[in-house]
Amino acid sequence: RISHPINGRIPSALGKKASELTDEEKTLFYQRMCFCFEIPSIVHDEYGNRLALSIGGVRAYNEINLYSKKSVERFKIFIGFRNRVCSNLMLTTDGLQDKIEVLNVQELYAAALNLFHAYNPSKDLHLLRTLGQMSITTSEFCQIIGRxxxxxxxxxxxxxxxxxxxxxxSQINAACRAFVSDANFKSTGDSITGWQLLNLLNGSVKSSYIDNFLERNLNCTEFVQGIQRAKLGDSEYAWFLG
Structure with a gap:
């Protein structure tokens, strides 16, 4: 997936007017790009949803000065489960490296391998399973949204x-609409589960810019985990429950 195209020029033509540029001096690039692919041999069913282990990354040129001297290149890479029912991505701190700075492809390859080796998919699946066992009443959901x-x-x-x-x-509004009308995760009674809340929030961030949605996906997981701890008596996220 790519964002809007940017019309540019080669470095030697920086001082020219746009009308004076030759075709050879013009460039075209896309400011942001992300990719994501699934590992077909690693899938898991959770609460009627098929989760697929996925790997991806983001490259955003708006984070660097393209016309300065060459410096470190910045990337974001991730590994985590994607819900194939709705394409929601569920990331934890173990599955995201959002500030990788490298000078060559070999360093990027090494950083990716370090992330993949450190990632524990069983830990994430256990987290998602326990979130499905947490109940959030409609009143609590309204309190959380209000906070x-x-x-x-x-x-x-x-x-x-x-x-x-x-x-x-905009994300909070989207989560509210989904609470009422989402085909997969809406409320059908007096409460929803933590699993539903996680997917309502993750679904709300999918319209974010390519270079922002990974951090927001991670923040959704952190937030719902925090609500889970608050319901067990922890004080860190208690403010969101009133």
Whole structure:
């Protein structure tokens, strides 16, 4: 998947007017690109959803100065499970490296291998299974959504005293609509599970820019885990439950 195209020029033509550029001096590139592919031999069924282990990465040229001297190249790579029912990606801290800086392909290859070797898919599957065992009442969901909205209005100092939340109003609105109408994860009674909440939030971030959605996916997992701990008495995310 790629973002919008950028019309550019080769370095030797930096001082020319756009109307004076020859075809050989013009360039075309896409500012952001991401890829994702599944490992077909590693799939798992969870709560009626088929999860496929997936690997991917992001390259964003807006993070670097293309016309400066060559410096480190920046990449983001990930490994985690994708829900094939809805294409939601579920990432944990073990599955995301969002600040890889390398000078050549060999260093990028080594960084990717380090990530893959350290990743434990069984740990993630256990997490997803336990989230499905957590119940969140409609009243609690409304309280959580209200606090997420309030978080946006807090001062930076007030936000620093709380766990980070990367979802904005558009994502929160999307999660609310999905709570009512999503074919796979909407509420069908007086409560939903943590598994449903995770997918409602993950589904809401899919419209994010290519270079932002990975961090937001991870933040969704962190947030729902935090709510799970808060319901067990932990204080870190208790503010979101009121």
């Amino acid at each position: 997420m909205r309030l978080y946006q209005a807090l001062t930076p100092n007030q936000q620093k005293r709380l766990p980070r939340l990367l979802l904005g109003d």
